[in-house]
Amino acid sequence: MSTVTLVSSDQDEITISREAASVSPTLKAMLEGPFVEKIGRIELPTIESRILQKVAEYLEYNLRYADADRDVEEVPEFEIPTEMALELLLAADYLNV
Amino acid sequence: MSSRRTKIRVPSRLGYSDETSESLLRTVGEAIDTICKGESEKLSFEHHYRIVYTLVLRGKAPEVYECVQTHIATVLDIWVKEWGRVSDVKDKNIESYSIWMTMWKRQCEYFKLLSDVMIYMDKVYCKPEKKLETYDLALHVFRDHVIKPLFDYIYQILIESVNESRHDQYANDNCVNIWRDSVDLMEKLDDEKDNYFATHFEPIFLFETKKYYESELNGKNLPPVQLLEHMKKLKQFEYALDCRFLNADSTAKVTNVLDKVLLWNQNFLEAAPSLIRLAIDEGNVDLMKELADLSSEERYAINILDCIKKCISDDANAIPIDTGSRKKAQVATQWTTSLIALYDKYHDFLKQLDFRHLTFQRDGSGEVQINTKLLNDVFSNYLNGQGKQAIELLTTYLDVFLKMTQARREVDRIKKDLEASVKLFKLFAEKDVFINTFKLQMSRRLLQHRSSTDVERWMVKRLKEEMGTFFTSKLDGMLRDIGTSSELLRLFRNSLDEAQWPKDLDFRPQILTMTSWPFQPPTNSDFELQLPTELEQLKLDFESFYTRKYTERTLQWAHNLGYIEIGFQFDASYHELSMPIPIGIVFLMFEKYDELTIEMIEEQTNIPSQELHKHLLSLTIAPKSRILKKKPMSRTISSTDKFSINYSFSAPARKVKVQTITGILPPSRSDSAVDLVQDTLKRERLSEINAAVVRIMKAGQHLTHTELMNKVTLELESRFPLTGSTFKKSLNYLLEKEYIQRDPEDISIYHYIS
Numbered sequence: 001m002s003t004v005t006l007v008s009s010d011q012d013e014i015t016i017s018r019e020a021a022s023v024s025p026t027l028k029a030m031l032e033g034p035f036v037e038k039i040g041r042i043e044l045p046t047i048e049s050r051i052l053q054k055v056a057e058y059l060e061y062n063l064r065y066a067d068a069d070r071d072v073e074e075v076p077e078f079e080i081p082t083e084m085a086l087e088l089l090l091a092a093d094y095l096n097v
Numbered sequence: 098m099s100s101r102r103t104k105i106r107v108p109s110r111l112g113y114s115d116e117t118s119e120s121l122l123r124t125v126g127e128a129i130d131t132i133c134k135g136e137s138e139k140l141s142f143e144h145h146y147r148i149v150y151t152l153v154l155r156g157k158a159p160e161v162y163e164c165v166q167t168h169i170a171t172v173l174d175i176w177v178k179e180w181g182r183v184s185d186v187k188d189k190n191i192e193s194y195s196i197w198m199t200m201w202k203r204q205c206e207y208f209k210l211l212s213d214v215m216i217y218m219d220k221v222y223c224k225p226e227k228k229l230e231t232y233d234l235a236l237h238v239f240r241d242h243v244i245k246p247l248f249d250y251i252y253q254i255l256i257e258s259v260n261e262s263r264h265d266q267y268a269n270d271n272c273v274n275i276w277r278d279s280v281d282l283m284e285k286l287d288d289e290k291d292n293y294f295a296t297h298f299e300p301i302f303l304f305e306t307k308k309y310y311e312s313e314l315n316g317k318n319l320p321p322v323q324l325l326e327h328m329k330k331l332k333q334f335e336y337a338l339d340c341r342f343l344n345a346d347s348t349a350k351v352t353n354v355l356d357k358v359l360l361w362n363q364n365f366l367e368a369a370p371s372l373i374r375l376a377i378d379e380g381n382v383d384l385m386k387e388l389a390d391l392s393s394e395e396r397y398a399i400n401i402l403d404c405i406k407k408c409i410s411d412d413a414n415a416i417p418i419d420t421g422s423r424k425k426a427q428v429a430t431q432w433t434t435s436l437i438a439l440y441d442k443y444h445d446f447l448k449q450l451d452f453r454h455l456t457f458q459r460d461g462s463g464e465v466q467i468n469t470k471l472l473n474d475v476f477s478n479y480l481n482g483q484g485k486q487a488i489e490l491l492t493t494y495l496d497v498f499l500k501m502t503q504a505r506r507e508v509d510r511i512k513k514d515l516e517a518s519v520k521l522f523k524l525f526a527e528k529d530v531f532i533n534t535f536k537l538q539m540s541r542r543l544l545q546h547r548s549s550t551d552v553e554r555w556m557v558k559r560l561k562e563e564m565g566t567f568f569t570s571k572l573d574g575m576l577r578d579i580g581t582s583s584e585l586l587r588l589f590r591n592s593l594d595e596a597q598w599p600k601d602l603d604f605r606p607q608i609l610t611m612t613s614w615p616f617q618p619p620t621n622s623d624f625e626l627q628l629p630t631e632l633e634q635l636k637l638d639f640e641s642f643y644t645r646k647y648t649e650r651t652l653q654w655a656h657n658l659g660y661i662e663i664g665f666q667f668d669a670s671y672h673e674l675s676m677p678i679p680i681g682i683v684f685l686m687f688e689k690y691d692e693l694t695i696e697m698i699e700e701q702t703n704i705p706s707q708e709l710h711k712h713l714l715s716l717t718i719a720p721k722s723r724i725l726k727k728k729p730m731s732r733t734i735s736s737t738d739k740f741s742i743n744y745s746f747s748a749p750a751r752k753v754k755v756q757t758i759t760g761i762l763p764p765s766r767s768d769s770a771v772d773l774v775q776d777t778l779k780r781e782r783l784s785e786i787n788a789a790v791v792r793i794m795k796a797g798q799h800l801t802h803t804e805l806m807n808k809v810t811l812e813l814e815s816r817f818p819l820t821g822s823t824f825k826k827s828l829n830y831l832l833e834k835e836y837i838q839r840d841p842e843d844i845s846i847y848h849y850i851s
Contacts, residue, residue: 026146029213035142043143094150096216 004031004040006056012049020059023066024095046094051087054080055095062097118157121148122164129168132211135203142214150217158222162234165215169208169235173242176200180247191258194251195275201243202278205285208235233287240286240293252298255279256305259338263309266334268341277342284344299347303354306335310358314365321368321375325387328359332391356392366400373404382449389450402467406475409443413479418486429493436476437517443472477524485530491521492534499542499556502549515556522563526818530778532560532568537615539572543579544607545660545675550579565815574613582607589642597638599631606639607659608652619655625703626656626678629685665724669747674724676755679704680712684724692741695734710734715757721748722755782817786827789813794837794849802845 004021006014018040022028030037044052058078065075080088128145131137152161180197212219212232219230229237244251255276262268283294290296310331319327335355339348359365369388376385389401416435419428447468480487495518498511525531542548554576561569586606590598611618628636636654643652661681663674676684682702686693699709713734716725726743727734789812793805800808810819828847831837840846 026216029216030142030146033142033210033213034137035140035210036138037142038138043141045143046147094217096220 002040004042006052007041007043007045008047008049008052009045010049012052014049014052014056016056016059017063020056020063023059023062024097026094026096047091048087051084051091054084054088055091058097118152118155118160121152122157122160124148125152125161126164126168128214129165129211130172132207132214133169133172133204135207137207137210145214146217149215153218153221158218158226161215161218162222162228165211165231165234166238169238170242173204173239177243177246180250191254191272191275194254195271198275198278198282201239201282204239205236205282208232208239211235236286240288244283244286244293248297251279252301255298256302259302260305260309262338263313263335266330268338273338273341280342280344294347299350302347303350306351307354307358310355311362314358314362317364319364321372324364324368325372328365328391329387331355332359356394356397360392360394360397369400370404370407373401374408377405377408377443377446380446382446385446385450402471405447406471409439409472409475410479412439413476418483418490420486425493426497429490430497432490433494433518433521434514436521440472440476440520441517444469447472473524476521477526480521480524481526485527488525488527488531488534491518492531492538494518495535495556496538496542499539499548499552502552503547505549508549508552512552512555515552516559519559519563522560523815528564528568528815529781529817532564532572533615533774533778535560536572536575540575540614540616543575544658546605550576567816571613571615574610578609578613579607585643585646588646589639592642593638599635602631602635603662604635604639608643609655609658616655616658619653620657626654626682627701627703628682667746668744671751672746672748672753673751674722674753674755676715676722677712677757679708680715680755680757683709683712684716687725687742692739694739695736698740711757713740715755716740719756722753724755779823782823783827783830785813785816786819786823787831790827790831791836791849794847795851798849799840800847802847805847 002018003015004018004027006016006021006027008014018031021031021042027042030042031040032038047055061078068075125145125148128140128148131140149161152158209232212230212235215231222228223230228234258272259276262272280294280298283298284292286293288296313331317324317327332352332355336348336352339351343351372384372388375381376388389398391397413436416432416439418432422428450468483490495515498514501511502508522528522531539553543550543553557569557572557576560572582605585608586604589606609616640652643650656678659678660675661678663676663681663684665672665674674684679702683698683704686698686701690697695706695709695713698704698713699706702709704712713725713727715722717723717727717734717740718732723743724746725740728739728741786809789809790805793808793812794800797804797808806819806821806824809824813819828837832839835850837847837849840848
């Protein structure tokens with residue numbers, strides 16, 4: 001399974017699966033198009049490392065549980081630290097998730 | 098809680114905050130150009146996405162939107178100019194076009210990329226504002242700036258190329274791919290309510306297809322069979338071709354257009370009847386099916402059916418009727434047999450075809466197969482076109498075969514021949530005439546015991562099944578009388594002593610219910626006929642026996658209908674002579690006399706002289722039964738003639754039937770007999786119409802003339818065709834008798850008077 005690297009504003013690199021990244025239509029378009037991002041390295045200079053970490057976490061979480069049947073397995077709550085709430089909201093809007 | 102809330106960090110804006118919107122817009126414009134050139138790998142998606150994001154957040158979405166529109170337009174316009182330059186060089190063929198096509202296809206892919214970069218604008222601006230999303234916007238621009246101005250070239254190139262393939266009956270994949278790409282592209286472009294392909298290209302394509310095939314066929318002058326083959330080939334090729342680059346809907350439309358061209362061009366319209374003729378003559382069901390399946394169009398099917406009808410009708414009319422021949426029975430048998438054979442042939446043939454998809458059966462009787470209906474219609478037309486002759490021929494046929502059952506041999510085979518004709522009965526419009534004729538012949542058969550009563554019964558049952566009890570009640574009555582008569586004979590014999598029964602005499606009384614039989618009531622000559630003593634005694638005995646049994650009934654003797662059989666030894670041979678009773682009485686007189694004059698006979702028998710003339714003619718000049726000699730020998734009877742037995746008489750068969758001569762009778766008499774039949778028929782029909790009108794008016798109360806006439810026609814359809822004049826006659830009668838009255842306001846409306 002191929003992975004992609006997300007680069008935060010402070011140059012932290014976070015690697016997630018291509019599949020998880022594709023949960024965001026914005027990231028998906030970046031990866032699939034013929035743009036510079038097609039190599040699998042996406043710079044997101046507006047998102048701080050802390051937030052990007054959480055975003056990556058969410059993308060994996062969404063990929064894992066989006067199609068889950070709540071009767072069959074237990075879906076854990078996705079923890080959002082309160083202080084990050086607004087920043088995450090903006091990031092979510094930006095990434096269209 | 099409150100302490101934690103203070104910890105929420107207020108994020109900085111994600112977008113560019115340090116550049117002016119103008120500068121950002123310029124960057125967007127440049128990016129669009131780059132993407133449209135296919136050089137997007139130079140660009141950072143994220144970077145431009147973020148610019149659009151920033152601009153949209155700043156409320157500059159309308160400006161971005163416009164920027165997209167103008168930049169695409171500019172890029173495309175340059176191309177169109179390029180095209181113009183190329184097309185000047187007369188390089189407008191499918192190969193050069195294919196290069197353009199490839200470029201356009203790629204362009205549309207770039208639009209897709211562009212729209213990806215614009216996702217945020219689509220989401221936040223276009224959707225809520227009900228604007229076209231970026232991709233659709235780009236396609237619109239493409240449509241208006243490329244396809245619209247170049248459409249004339251495009252379709253000419255495409256159609257030229259398609260027609261070339263049609264001509265070669267071969268299409269290489271390259272061409273087909275280009276066509277398909279073009280179609281796909283045009284289908285992608287919205288236009289009015291449909292896509293560009295459907296609104297602009299398809300109509301032209303259909304028109305050109307029609308044009309192409311019209312000229313293709315008009316140049317050809319093929320014989321019918323080859324023409325059909327050719328058409329099939331064209332259809333097959335075109336269909337296969339269309340499937341490769343058109344959607345199913347358009348393919349169906351092309352097929353439809355092609356059908357119209359192929360099936361309705363002069364060549365095929367002229368060939369179709371001969372092809373159908375061929376299929377029928379050869380019994381070639383496959384060919385017929387092929388013809389029928391060429392189109393599912395109703396109009397076409399009707400045309401085919403009409404051709405079939407014409408064939409049937411031609412064949413029917415070709416059956417010879419030898420009206421000149423004296424052998425009526427033979428003519429009738431030949432004609433009927435041919436007709437039945439023809440019916441069966443077509444029935445078997447049509448059975449294998451399926452016209453069930455046709456919905457134009459007006460009578461709504463889904464059970465009746467259209468094939469049978471068609472056949473019956475044609476035969477009905479034919480039979481009714483032949484007038485009374487057809488009825489006579491068919492009843493004679495029945496008569497011939499029923500008479501064959503007298504010998505009680507091969508009854509099953511004869512039944513089969515009779516059965517075969519049953520299907521024709523109900524095709525007569527004048528069913529009453531048919532039944533009347535049949536009844537007359539049946540009465541003769543029954544009285545003369547010329548057929549098997551069992552088969553007669555079976556025949557009547559079949560008639561009943563085919564035509565209803567209305568027609569057969571009197572036939573049943575006749576059969577009942579025959580049954581009762583033989584039972585009475587048995588009882589009568591038992592009631593007499595052996596000594597009372599006359600020697601050498603057989604007696605078969607036939608007691609007929611007057612209303613069931615198609616005869617005139619007994620006449621004076623019947624009452625006054627002087628019988629020989631022995632017969633007179635028998636008559637009196639039977640009368641007293643009958644009156645004892647049925648005190649309430651009166652018995653009248655109808656000697657004219659009775660038959661007598663007399664055995665006589667002539668010089669050369671012995672014969673059993675069968676003749677009507679009055680003639681028999683005349684012949685029996687020669688037991689006592691060697692020679693008689695008319696006067697003597699008249700005196701002793703009480704036969705009125707006119708009838709006696711007729712009887713004597715039958716005995717002297719009928720070619721097969723010259724039992725009496727006449728002096729002098731001449732073809733007329735005069736009062737001075739003298740009669741004696743012709744001992745030299747001989748005939749091939751033992752049984753001789755004395756023919757009743759009618760031909761030499763004064764014409765007025767035979768006419769009046771025909772008139773009588775006609776009058777009875779008219780009277781019967783009139784009373785039927787009266788009854789029907791009263792029934793319908795009683796139910797409907799108020800009806801217009803036309804409504805009433807339609808209903809009555811329908812009601813009487815199974816019996817005879819209604820004519821305007823008899824209908825009027827009936828109405829006048831009913832108006833006069835005050836069963837119905839005209840509306841005082843509107844004379845076309847009738848009211849029922851209860």
